[in-house]
Amino acid sequence: MSTYEAIYAVVRQIPEGKVATYGQVAELANLPRQARLVGYALFRVDAASDVPWHRVINAKGEISESPFRQGGDYLQRSRLEQEGIEFNQEGKINLREYRWQPDQGLGSDGEKTRC
DNA sequence: ACATTGACCCGTT
DNA sequence: GAACGGGCCAATG
Numbered sequence: 005m006s007t008y009e010a011i012y013a014v015v016r017q018i019p020e021g022k023v024a025t026y027g028q029v030a031e032l033a034n035l036p037r038q039a040r041l042v043g044y045a046l047f048r049v050d051a052a053s054d055v056p057w058h059r060v061i062n063a064k065g066e067i068s069e070s071p072f073r074q075g076g077d078y079l080q081r082s083r084l085e086q087e088g089i090e091f092n093q094e095g096k097i098n099l100r101e102y103r104w105q106p107d108q109g110l111g112s113d114g115e116k117t118r119c
Numbered sequence: 120a121c122a123t124t125g126a127c128c129c130g131t132t
Numbered sequence: 133g134a135a136c137g138g139g140c141c142a143a144t145g
Contacts, residue, residue: 007142026127041141043126048143060126068126080126 008045022104
């Protein structure tokens, strides 16, 4: 069980039609402030892996991927669109809508115990 | 074993 | 609101 394995495990928990940011995945993987490692891990992810790496995006809601990535840049976006995720003119995703929240069913009130 | 790299996030200016 | 820099860790050659 390597550190990357933990990251893959978290990414694998991302439901379909939802996206998670690197920082979020990092925290879920027990790696606080190590969003970088998440990105590095995904970079080293094997295409044959069942890791939905395409569901992981940066905090800006933009798709980040290296130009050397197999296929091209449109691949990830195409996959996300298949999941039902929409992009705006900027090619970004509405994190407020598609951000994966593990505790989605927190409470009907949503945010009440604030301050 | 050392140095380099690599798909980021956050706080400050 | 945008731009800039710093910090972190692991894998690779």
